[in-house]
Structure formats: structure tokens, C-alpha cells
Amino acid sequence: MPKLTIDGRESEVPEGTGVIEAARRLGIEVPHYCYHPGLSIAGQCRLCMVEIGNNPRPQIACNTQVVEGMVVRTETPKVLETRQAIMEFHLINHPLDCPVCDQAGECWLQIYYMKHGLYEPRMVDEKVHKPKAVPLGPHVILDAERCILCSRCVRFCDEITGTGELGIFQRGDHSEIGLFPGRELANPYSGNVVDICPVGALTDRDFRFAVRVWYLETAKSICPGCSRGCNIAVHSNLRRPHHDGGRRVARLKPRYHAEVNRWWICDAGRYGYKFVDDPSRVRFPTRGRGDAAAEVGWDEIVPLIAGQLRRYQPGEIGVLASPQMANEDLFLLRRLVDHLGLAHVDFRVPPSRPGDEDRILIKADKNPNRRGAELIGLGPRDGGLDARGMLRAARERRIKCLWVFHHDLLASAWPEGEIREALESLECLLFQGSNGNGVRLLAHYVLPSAAWVEREGTFTNFEGRVQRFWKAVEPLGAARADWEIVARIGEALGLSFMPDTGEDCFKALAATVPAFAGLSYRELRDTGRLVWDCAGRGPA
Amino acid sequence: MRFRQRFYLGEVLIGLGITAAHFFANLGRHTARHVFRSKRARGAVTFQYPEERRPYSPRLRSLHRLVRREDGSPRCVACMMCETVCPAHCIYIVAAEHPNPEIEKYPERFDIDLGKCVFCGYCVEACPEDAIRMDTGILEFSSYSRRGMIYAKETLLALEPAGPDGNPRSPIPIPADRVPSP
Numbered sequence: 001m002p003k004l005t006i007d008g009r010e011s012e013v014p015e016g017t018g019v020i021e022a023a024r025r026l027g028i029e030v031p032h033y034c035y036h037p038g039l040s041i042a043g044q045c046r047l048c049m050v051e052i053g054n055n056p057r058p059q060i061a062c063n064t065q066v067v068e069g070m071v072v073r074t075e076t077p078k079v080l081e082t083r084q085a086i087m088e089f090h091l092i093n094h095p096l097d098c099p100v101c102d103q104a105g106e107c108w109l110q111i112y113y114m115k116h117g118l119y120e121p122r123m124v125d126e127k128v129h130k131p132k133a134v135p136l137g138p139h140v141i142l143d144a145e146r147c148i149l150c151s152r153c154v155r156f157c158d159e160i161t162g163t164g165e166l167g168i169f170q171r172g173d174h175s176e177i178g179l180f181p182g183r184e185l186a187n188p189y190s191g192n193v194v195d196i197c198p199v200g201a202l203t204d205r206d207f208r209f210a211v212r213v214w215y216l217e218t219a220k221s222i223c224p225g226c227s228r229g230c231n232i233a234v235h236s237n238l239r240r241p242h243h244d245g246g247r248r249v250a251r252l253k254p255r256y257h258a259e260v261n262r263w264w265i266c267d268a269g270r271y272g273y274k275f276v277d278d279p280s281r282v283r284f285p286t287r288g289r290g291d292a293a294a295e296v297g298w299d300e301i302v303p304l305i306a307g308q309l310r311r312y313q314p315g316e317i318g319v320l321a322s323p324q325m326a327n328e329d330l331f332l333l334r335r336l337v338d339h340l341g342l343a344h345v346d347f348r349v350p351p352s353r354p355g356d357e358d359r360i361l362i363k364a365d366k367n368p369n370r371r372g373a374e375l376i377g378l379g380p381r382d383g384g385l386d387a388r389g390m391l392r393a394a395r396e397r398r399i400k401c402l403w404v405f406h407h408d409l410l411a412s413a414w415p416e417g418e419i420r421e422a423l424e425s426l427e428c429l430l431f432q433g434s435n436g437n438g439v440r441l442l443a444h445y446v447l448p449s450a451a452w453v454e455r456e457g458t459f460t461n462f463e464g465r466v467q468r469f470w471k472a473v474e475p476l477g478a479a480r481a482d483w484e485i486v487a488r489i490g491e492a493l494g495l496s497f498m499p500d501t502g503e504d505c506f507k508a509l510a511a512t513v514p515a516f517a518g519l520s521y522r523e524l525r526d527t528g529r530l531v532w533d534c535a536g537r538g539p540a
Numbered sequence: 541m542r543f544r545q546r547f548y549l550g551e552v553l554i555g556l557g558i559t560a561a562h563f564f565a566n567l568g569r570h571t572a573r574h575v576f577r578s579k580r581a582r583g584a585v586t587f588q589y590p591e592e593r594r595p596y597s598p599r600l601r602s603l604h605r606l607v608r609r610e611d612g613s614p615r616c617v618a619c620m621m622c623e624t625v626c627p628a629h630c631i632y633i634v635a636a637e638h639p640n641p642e643i644e645k646y647p648e649r650f651d652i653d654l655g656k657c658v659f660c661g662y663c664v665e666a667c668p669e670d671a672i673r674m675d676t677g678i679l680e681f682s683s684y685s686r687r688g689m690i691y692a693k694e695t696l697l698a699l700e701p702a703g704p705d706g707n708p709r710s711p712i713p714i715p716a717d718r719v720p721s722p
Binding site: 097099100101132133209212215216240242243484 | 619634642644649656670
């Protein structure tokens with residue numbers, strides 16, 4: 001391992017590391033545009049110039065590998081002057097239309113100009129004009145004038161997705177990013193080119209003009225789109241509700257996790273948050289089926305539901321939990337199920353179409369917490385029926401009361417007519433979920449759950465990594481986190497000690513379920529903890 | 541409070557005395573000026589507002605207007621700089637795609653809630669396109685409701701700058717809640 005000195009600080013990094021990466025590990029940021037730790041090195045932007053040893057001319061830090069005894073200086077007058085000159089060069093043909101550019105506020109041209117530029121502009125000629133507002137695909141729009149030709153997007157499509165839609169065309173100052181003829185930037189990860197674009201050349205069509213970025217708040221979260229559990233940041237617009245049609249969640253951005261998703265997320269996850277502010281959201285508890293449904297308060301509906309659960313024999317009640325629910329919800333539900341001595345419990349409902357999967361991130365299982373439901377043990381108890389069995393029994397009127405969480409059973413792989421008949425035969429159908437669906441329309445009681453961004457909790461991904469997500473916005477209407485609803489019903493049924501925070505819930509879970517032993521929110525931190533190895537051999 | 545002040549009748553009499561002193565002094569000065577044609581005596585002056593107006597300063601910040609392009613569309617590009625800088629949060633802009641990609645976007649909605657506005661003029665300062673100005677010379681606008689104080693894009697676009705004498709050239713916009721019912 002070569003030893004080197006950067007700005008007077010010694011460091012030891014593995015053979016083959018670039019100087020820019022060695023500096024980053026010391027917390028020294030060398031400004032750069034084209035370098036990205038997840039992509040190959042291009043050396044295009046020339047901004048990461050540093051002085052190395054006695055070499056009279058500055059060199060780029062990204063494509064220079066460390067060698068034993070190297071002495072690197074990143075802040076000498078020569079380096080600063082070079083940086084300023086390169087900033088000026090990058091901005092020669094840039095339109096400087098920051099006020100109308102969606103990237104403004106998170107643009108590295110703005111940031112580095114203020115940090116390292118601040119020169120008097122000398123450009124007096126007409127700037128080169130290139131295509132503006134060109135849609136590249138369903139999610140990405142290009143403004144070629146703003147592009148600084150760092151080629152990150154080209155390398156992303158070549159190296160990460162392997163689809164190679166993008167290239168650099170023309171020569172000299174007429175060079176521009178573009179699609180190969182007949183191609184469209186429609187790969188399932190296309191949104192990532194917007195994230196890695198350091199300037200406003202590639203912007204998100206979904207987010208176009210929606211909210212200025214300085215109005216956004218950020219919360220750390222986990223993507224609920226599939227069982228990968230990609231780390232994300234939820235950007236919400238709470239300060240200017242007249243923007244973006246009043247939608248509170250403005251966009252999702254990937255959050256770096258070395259072992260889960262690195263810097264990326266898929267488009268399905270990125271744009272899959274729309275249900276949060278959708279008109280189909282369930283806002284208030286209701287009682288009564290179909291047109292007879294009437295809004296009621298929590299204080300009224302909780303005793304009613306407790307009464308229903310008491311009215312039937314344990315053998316007449318089925319509970320259909322959902323792998324969309326967080327570990328906290330599933331744990332409290334299991335407690336309630338154990339308390340009532342119910343046997344018919346399940347969470348597995350096959351989707352109408354099998355999910356797509358690839359070797360990058362996307363998993364076929366579109367639920368964020370199936371592994372959690374398995375570990376917590378929400379499968380059928382001894383002699384209990386599984387989901388399909390419960391619905392069959394409902395048709396035969398052996399199960400009279402069914403509590404369905406989130407699932408749209410009518411849009412599952414099972415025949416719709418049969419399921420509808422089963423649900424209609426029930427004496428008491430409870431639906432608990434964040435968004436309305438076919439089951440909600442048939443339910444006698446509807447309980448509104450908070451969406452994942454409206455509460456905190458944990459998901460366990462397919463490999464058994466328990467990861468925390470944080471609250472970004474307040475719940476809509478009277479919606480509550482699933483565990484809170486279950487806790488209130490549990491209390492009404494005489495279950496002692498029901499926790500009042502998500503954290504307490506998780507503590508109780510860690511104390512009860514062996515796979516989660518020793519975990520706590522503090523222990524999980526930002527990166528989560530692996531509790532169950534991939535092969536399912538036992539706790540890791 | 542001093543003992544004398546507690547009997548506030550005394551204070552009232554002092555106040556009345558001051559008012560009376562001004563009244564008689566002014567009465568004397570006006571009499572001297574108008575009856576005895578004295579050029580030196582000048583009494584306090586009352587302007588018969590609104591028939592009579594004092595000249596406005598050219599720097600006066602009056603009701604906002606949106607500047608138009610030659611084709612009558614707003615010059616505003618919906619960059620939200622004014623909305624961002626506004627300390628009263630009284631500007632509401634919703635951006636939409638402009639047919640010309642060189643312009644990028646335009647305000648689909650541009651409302652100013654004049655019930656909240658503090659007339660600081662920051663919006664005018666912040667505008668990179670000189671698309672909002674406060675030079676209409678209009679000061680007297682009112683409404684029967686809070687809702688009526690919200691002026692929409694069309695209203696603001698229709699306003700003209702004040703004339704060289706500082707007097708408004710556009711009629712005062714009538715809020716929606718004051719349109720006489722047919």
C-alpha cells in the first residue's frame with residue numbers, strides 16, 4: 001500500500017487508487033465534474049488539477065494513480081489560478097440561464113463558480129447555440145447548451161446499464177450530448193443520469209418546473225418499491241403548497257449505500273411515490289359498506305372494531321397482513337394475533353403479474369418487507385389457513401371476519417370473481433391501508449394508514465438487512481401508522497403495554513424475535529444491519 | 541404614575557389646551573393671510589384628498605404590474621426569484637412550459653396577495669427580467685374580503701405605468717368581490 005502526502009497530511013491507500021479518491025478519504029475535496037466514483041475515469045473536465053511533487057505543471061487528480069512517497073498539494077496559488085481558468089473555460093458557452101434552470105441551487109457550476117471562479121467574464125462573442133428542451137426519453141430532458149461535456153451520462157449508459165443510448169457528437173465547441181439515431185433513453189435506470197449530471201443539461205421531466213430546489217426539505221428513507229430496499233432521500237415541498245399541484249412529496253433521490261444500491265435507484269422506484277398524494281388516499285376511518293360508508297373518529301371506530309374481533313370465535317377470524325408494512329407494524333400485529341389466539345394469519349398474496357427482475361437492482365418481489373414478515377412470523381399458525389385458504393373458507397362462510405391490510409385482493413393472481421364472492425360473503429370485512437382499492441369498496445370498516453413517508457419505521461430487505469426510514473411529511477387526514485392503529489385496537493382488547501413510539505415498538509420486537517435480537521434504532525444508524533444471511537441459514 | 545396624572549381630568553384639560561392653542565394660532569394665521577393679505581403668515585394646510593393630491597415621489601412603490609412582451613404575454617419567466625425573496629410570502633407563481641424553448645417557462649399563474657404585501661420592493665430588485673415593477677402610481681385599492689386582495693396575473697398584466705406627473709394611467713383594478721351583480 002503506497003503512502004502519500006496530501007496537503008501535508010499522510011495517508012496510505014491501496015495500489016491503483018486515484019489521487020482524487022485518496023484526497024476524498026482524507027476529507028479533502030478536489031473540485032471535479034467528470035469524475036464519479038461509480039464510473040470509469042474520463043479526465044474530461046480538467047478541473048481536478050493538483051500539483052504533484054516537483055512537476056512544474058498541475059496534473060489531473062482523477063486519472064493519476066498514487067505512488068509511494070507522492071507529495072500532492074491541492075490549494076497552491078498555481079492550482080487555484082488553474083481552477084479559475086478552467087471554470088472560465090467551462091462557462092464560455094454556458095447560457096447562464098440559472099433563473100429558469102431546474103438545476104439552480106444544486107448546480108456544481110454555480111457552486112464551483114462561487115468557490116473557485118469569481119472572475120470577471122471576458123466572453124464578448126455570441127455563444128454557441130445548441131438544441132434546448134429536447135426530451136431524451138420518458139423521464140429525462142436535455143438542454144445541450146448547458147452541458148459541459150463531462151460524459152458522466154454517456155459512461156453511465158455504457159457501464160452501469162450497458163444500454164449505450166447516449167454519445168457525444170460533433171467536434172470542438174460544437175460537441176453535444178445526444179442519442180444515437182433511433183434510440184431513446186428509456187432504460188429502467190434512466191433517471192440516474194439526472195442525478196449524476198453536475199449541471200442543468202439533463203433534468204427530470206417529472207420534476208420539471210415543479211418546485212424550486214431551495215424550497216425542498218430532505219428526509220432519509222428506504223424505497224418501498226421492491227425488496228432491494230434502496231436507500232433514498234425523500235424531498236418534500238412543505239413551504240410552498242401552491243407548487244406542484246399541492247403534492248407534498250416532490251421527488252425521490254438515491255442515497256449512497258455501499259452494499260445495497262450504491263449511487264443508483266431504478267425509475268420504477270424513483271417515480272413510484274405518486275400514491276402518497278393521490279386522490280385515492282384513505283383519509284378518515286369509515287364504517288359501513290359502499291354508499292352507506294360514513295366517516296367516524298378514531299375514538300368511535302376503535303371500540304367498534306375491538307367489539308367485532310371479540311364477537312367472533314378465533315376460528316372465524318382471518319388476518320391478512322401485508323409485506324408492505326414495516327417491521328414495527330407486523331410485530332404489533334403478531335402480538336395482537338397471539339393475544340386473540342388466531343390461527344388464520346398470512347401475508348402472502350401473489351401479484352397478478354410476476355414482477356420483473358434484473359442483475360442491477362430491481363427485484364421481482366415488489367414488497368419492501370417480505371423478509372421481515374417471514375422473520376416476525378406472520379404465516380399461518382398450527383392448523384391455520386393461508387391467504388387463499390382463508391378466502392375459500394370465507395366463501396363457505398367458515399371465516400366470518402377478515403382483516404385485510406393494504407392488499408388489493410381483486411387485482412391479485414387469483415380469479416377476481418371468486419375473490420369478490422368471498423369478500424362479499426363476509427359478515428365483517430376490515431380494510432386497513434393507505435390507498436383505496438377494490439377491497440376498500442367492499443369493506444365494512446376502513447382504517448386509514450399513513451404512507452411510508454408519513455411515519456418512521458424499518459424494512460427488512462431480501463437479504464435480511466434491517467434499514468430505517470424517517471418521517472418526511474405529516475400523515476394525511478386522520479391517517480396513522482399501521483402499528484399505532486393496531487396498538488389502539490390491542491389496548492381496547494385488553495392487551496397490556498402497547499408502545500407509543502416506533503422506537504419502543506422496535507425495542508419490543510428486538511426483545512421478542514430472535515433474528516432482531518440486540519438491535520435498536522441507534523444500532524441501525526443510516527446503513528442498517530444484516531440480520532439474516534442470504535441463504536436463510538440463520539441469524540448472521 | 542404621578543399623583544397628578546391619576547386625576548386624569550387635569551391631563552385632559554392640558555390636551556384640550558394644546559389643541560385649542562393650535563386652533564387659535566392657525567385661525568389667526570389664516571385670518572392674517574387671507575383677510576389682511578399678510579404674505580408671511582402661513583397656517584397649517586389641509587389637502588382636500590382625494591380631489592386634491594400632493595405630488596408623489598418618483599421612487600414611490602405603488603401597486604405592482606407585470607411587464608408585457610411585444611405580443612402582450614408576460615415578460616416573466618417564472619423563475620420564482622421574487623417569490624423566494626418576498627419576506628411576506630405574498631407571491632404565488634406556478635410555472636408552465638413555454639412553447640419557445642429559448643424562453644423555457646412562463647407563469648401559468650402569478651398572484652400577489654396585496655393583503656399580505658409589505659411593499660418592500662424586493663420583488664422588483666430580485667427580478668432578472670425586469671418583469672415586475674411597482675410604478676403604476678396606484679395606491680388606493682381595497683376589497684371587502686381577503687380573497688379580493690389577491691390580484692391575479694391578468695389584472696397585473698393589464699396595468700400601465702404611471703404618467704410623467706406620477707398619476708396612474710390605469711384605473712384602479714376592481715376586485716372580483718366588488719363587481720356589481722347584474
